[in-house]
Amino acid sequence: MLTLRSEHRCFSGSLRFYTHESKSCNGPMNFSIFLPSKAQKQQCPALYFLAGLSSSDENFMMKAGALRVAEELGLILVAPDTSPRNRHIERDNEHWTFGEGASFYVNATQSPWSTSYNMYDYIAFELPDFLSKNFLIGKKSLMGHSMGGHGALVIGLRNPDVFLSLSAFAPICAPMRSPWGSYALSLYLGNESSEWESYDTVEILKKTPKTQPILIDQGEADPFLEEQLRLDDLAHVARENNLAIEIRKHAGYDHSYYFVSTFIESHLRFHYKYSI
């Protein structure tokens, strides 16, 4: 079941907002998809974008300025929602860094979230399978922003056969050591922090001898860089393990979509290179 909520023509392609029933998330899930004109006739590669805290499936499509280049390259863009919604869980709207809009892309093990907050399975397996059955999709790649940058790196690194290249804007690199991350992980996964390691990019990279091509952009005027994002921790492991991760730092840029929009074109071209 695929319910079209709205459709907009944009750059000759078609931007659509859908809802479908998800098994992993035990109910309806929203996503948006941009189909360049080429994708209506033939198979095209798909680039997934995971958004950050308090975003929906709309922010990326509306604010990142990605659709022009996606049409040019013939690249399908997919922006899943950042969590299940309206699951009637009491604490889901208590704080903007947890619950609705803040899934942290894990499979929750703790009640009541374990029933529906299985975004890891949803992004890694269920949604790609579902979309491949409904659209002409070729190779897949994954990117994200902030909490979604964390999701893209974690899900991508653990599933290199699904996502052939990865990128992130200002990702939360070490959620175990970030106040936002440790708060959310303790509620979704319980207090045993060894359970958190498989959702922490820095911990995963410590055990990864070789990765897909990875590109990371980070603004140096990002107020969350030191405490929440901890890019230096990632850069350190990447250097130690000699991993193929390109990290670009940009003076004066902050954490907003104005920063994302500035560098989105190079991310699309980066992923496109590995998708043809």
Place this chain on the structure above:
Amino acid sequence: MLTLRSEHRCFSGSLRFYTHESKSCNGPMNFSIFLPSKAQKQQCPALYFLAGLSSSDENFMMKAGALRVAEELGLILVAPDTSPRNRHIERDNEHWTFGEGASFYVNATQSPWSTSYNMYDYIAFELPDFLSKNFLIGKKSLMGHSMGGHGALVIGLRNPDVFLSLSAFAPICAPMRSPWGSYALSLYLGNESSEWESYDTVEILKKTPKTQPILIDQGEADPFLEEQLRLDDLAHVARENNLAIEIRKHAGYDHSYYFVSTFIESHLRFHYKYSI
């Protein structure tokens, strides 16, 4: 007095959100300005964008995808707010098509709006004068979307010495004959509809033998086209009077910023041509 509310680096330029005291609008007014990197060293042309109903000074900068080309061309972009705000007028938030976010860019003659709803004077004279004193601004041009397309055409046509070229996305062309327009104009200007003619593009064009260069883009799947926008009325006068107005209709496009973003680059290049 110029108060910086926030600043974002974007495409090497600087996007700033300001508040200043306006005489015309009897209190504080918001606007945003994008200064391409070139504008920090030398005079650059400025392109003003007037937004539509229920927008603020943020929508255009966030959603239209204009900043990349503005940086490339060295074009300053200015997005004023769509009305005064917080003037404590009882009916100002009664309906989304009137009051806050819905000034219709007129000088109100009716109490209580006449005190502060003088957006015509603000956009045509006060803001350009103020900005020229605070930034390195050369020639000026004007564009807008929907109600802002109406504002751009009316203000631009009546002030050809101020704005050298005009453009609009899905403008309200004949507010006197549009339900949104006639409702707002009756409250701002009173019930004597002869008072409305100087704010109606179609009426103005009837008396204009020659205009600046004008470009209009319109989506054919725009749900407001027939009843609210009435582009055919404008096209008719333009043809009759042999005016230099280029009208482009686009199959499948709606009224949203997804439509605006698709064609914004050509508007920037259009205005740039006349500004150098």
